[in-house]
Amino acid sequence: MNPSGRVLLVRDGTFAVLGRDGSITGERGAAPDGLFLRDARHLSRWELTVDGTAPAVLVPASDSVPSTSVLTPAGTRDEPPAYTVFREQAVEAGQFTETLRMVSNSPATLTARVELAVGADFADQFELRADDRTYPKPGARHEVQVREDGVEFGYRRDHWHSRTTVTAHPVPDTVSGERLTWKLTLPPHGEAELRIRAAAHPHGAPADPLPEAPPSDTALPGSTGSADPDLLRACRQGLADLDLLRVSATGPDGERVTVPAAGIPWFLTLFGRDSLLTSYFLLPYRPRTAEHTLLALAAAQGAGYDSFRGEQPGRIVHEVRHGELAAFRQVPYGRYYGSVDATPLFLVLLGAHAETTGDTSLALRLESHARAAVDWMLTDGGLTGHGYLVYRPDAQGLVNQNWKDSAGAVCFTDGTQAEGPIAVCEAQGYAYDALVRTARLARTVWHDADWAQELETAAAGLRERFHRDFWMPGQDFPALALDGEGRQVDALASDAGHLLWSGILGQPHGERVGRRLLEPDFFSGWAIRTLASGQAPYHPLSYHRGSAWPHDNAVIALGLARYGLDGELRALASGLTATAALHRYRLPEVLAGYGREEHATPVPYPHSCSPQAWAAAAPLALLTACRAVGDAAAGRPGR
Template structure:
C-alpha cells in the first residue's frame, strides 16, 4: 500500500495516511486484550499499541482487511455498552476494472463483529450485496505476528530476541510461531470458516461471486498458544459468544445497580461498570481488576486495592479477590532487585518474555510504599462491608506481616514515618502513587533526596493501624488492639507537627531524607482527609485550598497547584487531573462534613464524561482551566479504560450520599446525603447486606434529601443520619 513504508524489516505508516488516525477500540477478557483501529485493523507500525496481546506478548501485529488492493471505507465503529463486542461497519470504495468503475462505492456492506474469549479473538465478517448485479468479491486478510513483549511495543529496545518459526499454511488458515529466549514457544492459530479460497504465507484470500441482495459470512478465529494447545482454536463463533455472555452475566449478578433521573449520568456509570467488569480477570484467588489497557493490563497492588475500595459498596467480592491475591503474593524475603522485603505487598506482576528473563524487574515487583498499609485498610473495610469473619481470620497472619513491614522495613531509620528508597537499580525512583521521576520536589523545584516520607502514606499507615486494631479486637487480641491504637494516635501527633504548613494552609507533600518539608501544594494532602489523620480545622483549610482556582481546574482537582514551580498542565503528575485522586479527595471532604466540596468534584468529573468518547474517564487528562463550551484537554498516552478511573464515579456517589454499610450490625446508613442539581433521584437496587438484598431511593427536595425503601429485608436497618 502506498501509505506504508518498510525500513529494516519494520513497517511505518505515513502521517498523512488515514491509517495514522490514533483513535482506537479496546477489548479485554482475562489475560487477553486487543487494541484495534476504527476499521478493526491492526497495522505493523512501531512503536504502537495496536495488536492482540496475551499474557504480556503481542500475538497479532498485523490484521488488515482489504477489498482487492483497497481499504474499505469506514461507516462507523462502536463497542457495545457492556464492552463485549466491537462492531465495525464498512463499505466498498469505487472498484475499477480496465480503468472504469465496475462497482460504484456504497454497494457492498461489510460488517465486522469481534470479541475475545479465553485467549482467542473471534471475528465474524459478513458482506451484503445491495446492488442489482453479480459482483466478484476479492477480500484479503493480511496476518502477521511480531511476538513483541508489551514493553517492546511501548518502545523498549532489546539487545537480542528469540527466533521466528516457519509459518505453517493450513487448508483453513495459518499457524505462526516464535521461540523466545525464555524457551517458551508461542503460536498464533488463524482459522477461517468456511475455508478461505487461498492461503499465503501472510494472508487469507476470501473470494466469491455475490449475487444481488445476498450475503456471505466468514468466521475467523485467532487463538493464542503458549507451549500447550490453544483450547479455543476450534470452537464456533456462536458458542464462544454465548459462553462469554453467560460468564459476564454471572459476574454482574452480585452488583448493586444504580439508576438515576439523569440518563447521561446513567450512561457514565453504566460505562464505568462495564469497563470494570472488562478489566477484572479471574485469578486462582478470585477476581482482580487489572490496572489499565494497554500498558497496565496486569495486577497492580495499589490500583487493585483502590479500585476495590471504590467498588466496595457496589460488590465486596472484588475486594475479597484482591485481598486473597495480594496475600498469596506477599513478599516473604528480601530481594533487592525486586524491591521486596518480608511482609511487603506487591506493586505489579507481569507476564511475558522480558519479565521471565529479568530484562525488566516487574515479573514480580514490590517497589511501592503505599500498597502495604492500603492492604490493611482494605481488609478492615471489607470486613465492615461483608461481615466475613472467617476470611479475616485466615487473612490475619498476612495483616500482621504487613504491619511488621510497616514498623521495620517501612521505617528503617526509626524516624516514626514510613519512607521509601529504591533497592533495585532498574526500579522506580518514586514509589507512591505519583511515581514519575519528577513528582516529588521542593518549593524551589529541586528534587527531594530520599528516603522520602509522603504525607498520604503516613495517613494510610494511621488508618491501617486503626483498622488493624479493630480487627485484632474482633479476633480476641485485645492487647494487640490497644497497642495498635496507641501507635496510631502517636503517629497522628507526629504527623501534625512535621507535615502541617501554616502559611500554605495545607500539609506538605513529603519530607525528604534530611527531614525537610517539601512545601508544595499538592492533591496528596486530600488523601490525608480520606484516611482520617487530619485535624478537623486543618482539614477544612485543606479542602478550601483544593477547591480554589489554583487547584481546581473546573474538571477536577489538579495534582499540584498552578502556583508551584513545576506546574505543567500537560505533565503526568505535576498539574494534571486524575479521576481516582479526585474520588479519594471527595471522600475525604465528605468524611469531614464538607459535602459541598464532594458535590463540586462529582459535578466536574461528570461534566468531563459528557465530552469523552463512550463517557469513559481515562487515566488522567490535562490540568488546563475549564473553558466555556470546550472539552477537557486529553493527555495523549493516558490508558482508557483504567480501573481506578472507572471506579471513581461510584466512590464519588457514595461520598455524596453519605452511604455507609455495616454488615456485622446489618445496618445501612445515609449520613447527611446531598445530591447535585442534575440528579433529582437516585435508586440503588440489589444492595447486598450479607444474604439480604434491599432497594432504596433518594430524592432531592428543596432543602433536604428524602429516603424511601422500596424493598427491605427483615433484620436490616436502613436509616438517615443527621
C-alpha cells in the first residue's frame, strides 16, 4: 500500500489507485483514485454493494499483482455472514479487470443481489491536482451508452474523443445508467463468479500495444562481492519496479521504444531529467534503457522557438504529456522544455553510454542531436552570454528549472527566492561534464579534433569561472546559485554534492564538500537533506527545502566514490540501505528530513510518489559507487 494509504496497481503505462476494499470513489486532490492512462482518469467510480450495502473489509487489497481482498456483508457472532466476497483485481495495458467470487457459508440455497456502480469522468490529471485551478472546456460533453453486456462512457470536445467500456461475464441482469446488477444464486456452500473488465480507449493512443516487456530479470550481472545483502535486495526491488514503470515513446525514425516513466501518480510519462538520471544509474546493468531514453529524447528535441512551452532549438524536453489540457494548449506540458539541466544530462548519458558499452553506433547515430544540444548550451542556454547555464522563471510553467523545481527552492539563507536569470550550481557541473564527454566523442568517434579542442577549452574556462564565482570562502562551500545580479545565493544545499559527480571541483574543494555533507545538519542518519538544518528556510516536510531524496543522495554517492571519500560513502550507503529495508526495499521518491535522533524510523513525506523511477534506480547507483571503491582498494580499475 502506497504512502497515501491507497492500493496502487501499475503495468504498461496504465495504473489504478484503489481503496482498501478495491473501490474507486472519484476523489480529487493530493491522492485521487481511479484508472489512469495517458494523463486522464478513465474510471472515476467502481463501487460494489451486496444486498444494498457495502461489504466490510476482512483482508484489504494490496499492491501485489493481482491484488486480492476479502469482504463480507454485515454479521454478528451469533449470526455470521451468509457469504464471503473474494475480489481479485489487476491492470494491464489499457485495462482494469476484476474477478469477483461469491462463496456461500450457508447449508441453504441463497440469492445475493450484487451491484456495481461505475463511472468515468475523463478528468485530466492537471485538473485533479489540489491547486484550485479551473480549465474551461467549451463544447465538451459526456456520453453514456448502455450495452447488453455493460456500459460505455464517452467524452467529446471538438476533435477529442475518449471512451471507456465496462463489460461483464455473465452479462448483468439489468443495466441502468451507471449501475450493473446481478442476482446470483448460490447453492449450499457453493459459489458464483463474475468477471468484469474496464477497457480505456484514450484519444490519440497508438494502435499498437506497448512492446512486450523482456522477461523480468532482477539479477545483477558482475561480481557483487561483499555488498550489503539489504542493498542487493533494494537493487532487485528497484529493477522490478522499473519494469512496471515502462512507457512507450517514439525514436527519431518513428520506431517504438520503451523508457522509464518518472513515477506514480502524477508522472507516468517521459521526463527528460528523471529518465536520464534513471538511465545513468542503470547503465552498468541495463544499458538498453539508456539507448531507448536517448532515442526518445532525441526525437523530442527542440526544433524551433515556442515561448509558451519553452522550446528552443537543440533543447532537450522536460516532459511529454498526452492529456486533453496539453492538446488544447491550456497547459504547456504537451512538450514542455522548461529544464536547464536535461540538455547537458543528455550529453552526459550519451558519452557515458559509449564509454560503458564500448559501442559507438548510438553516438554516431545521434551526432547531429549532440551538436544541437551543445549549440543550445552555448547560445540560448547562456554559456556564452552569461558564462553559465541559466534559466528565467517561467510564467506558464516552472519558477525553477533545475531538479529542485518547486517555487522558493532556490533561495538565500533568509528564505528569499532567487530571481533570474538564475545559474544553479549543479547545472554548471553537468555542463562541464557534458563538454568534457562530448569532446571525447568528437575526438574519438566523430573525428573532429578542432571541435573537440573547442569543447575542452570551453570546459576548462567554465571550471575556472565556477571556482571563482561560486565558492563561498566564509562557508567553505559552494553557493546554491548565482542570481540575476551575480550574487551568491548562499543557502547550504545538497546540490553541491552533484558537483562531486560531475568532477568540476578540484580535489581539495571536492573533499571539503563531501565531508561537509555528512555533518549532522545535512545528514539525517538516513540520507542527506536537500537543505542543511538550522537555516531559516529549512523545513523537514518541505518538498525541496529540508526533505531528503534518494536519487539526490545516489548522485552524491557516485561523487563521493569519485573523490575517494570512502568513509563518507559507507555512512551514506548504510543510511540509505537501512531506509530501503524499512520500506520493504522500495525507496520512496522523497523522505521527510527528520533525523534518527528524532524518530527511530524514517518519517514519510506525505506526497511522495511510489514507485518512482530515479528512487527505484538509486540502489543501483549506490552499488556502482561501492563497487568502484572496492575496485580502487583492490587496485582494479573502477567503472
